[in-house]
Amino acid sequence: MLAEKLNNTPVVPLVQADDPEVALKTVAALQAGGLDIIEVVLRTDAALSCLEAIAKEASGAIVGAGTVLSESQAKEAVKHGAKFIVSPGLNDDVVKFCQAHKLEVFPGVVTPSEVQRAWNLGLRTVKFFPAGLSGGAPMLKALSSVFRGMKFMPTGGVSTDNLKDFLAIPSVIACGGSWLTPAKEIEAGNFGAVTELASEAVKLAAEVRK
Template sequence: MRELNERMQAAPIVPLIDESDADRAVATAQALQEGGLTVIEVVLRGEGALEGMQAIVDAGGDLIVGAGTVLTLDQARQVHAAGAQFIVSPGLVDDIAKYCLDEGLPFFPGTVTAGEVQRAYALGLREVKFFPASLAGGVPMLRALGSVFREMRFMPTGGVSPANLPDFLALPHVLACGGSWLTPNDAVAGGNFGAVTALARQAIDLARSVRD
């Protein structure tokens, strides 16, 4: 978790890769890395998503690769075996949390309410996802949660964009923001990976304007 935290502090943005084609997944990851983003989340939404994540891991490079949209304990075990270095879920599942804690695997479960954040805290987690961020109250809700759960750090995801990224990153208890705007479907499908690199660089510049 230490290296993951250090990288998120340096570049507090976690881009999401939603790609079932392994070659495009690898090319997207490499484009993000070229743009300075080295922590990525591969979401398990398509049939070939796991193979895409495995291909990114096998390709090497200076990347920390996580698996997102992990819904069950079996999926958590599967992605861990495939090389995932952290796990992200849309909600909080106790079995997944306990597995990740036992394995020393960083886990970011989706939380919305104070009850969910408190449950995550009671399980021993200190980092959680705030999802869907824009629909769940956005910055005001996250500010309220942070004022109560002062040891918790949040990764808002869902509706985060260049327009509101500075507002989220201005909150001291936000570890990083997750976002799919960095990997637009049309650019990835069309092989325009230079656009992905440019978006990554723009996001880092925007983040540094707030955090620095």
């Protein structure tokens, strides 16, 4: 189901919140704009509570946990409702835990050696992070030319301006990013801005993935 949804709408917004109510409003705004796959980053003390609230109350949303640094964090995230796991780096213990529990996992990679290691672990989809600081679309094209069976999810530095450039690369399964959930707008309660950004991303994605 996750792969099918990503194929139809290849954009994954990152949600960072320390209040479950705010997290739910943010997700509702993203869904209103057409985005249903949500990554809740574990960067606040209340992140797991926000994750659980979304998993229980946001109908139609597929929610995962991001910034997962250890197997213990992965376990806690799953207990709180995470349907997939995203990490900034390649952690063997996190990968093996997810594989054992048949969970989608997207560990972060940058170098050819890290992609090779991910391949050796049996992974065929990884996160390319931080995409903007690591060569962007040209670097992804270079990696894709030698790792022909690998799919990538660039995150970090992705924006409205370069979304189409990334999605035009055949090996890119989706793009992730926090540009869709600007903290300033959310703090101001302007969730309409989140919906507008989500709608724009969906439109741009459709122009590339017709």
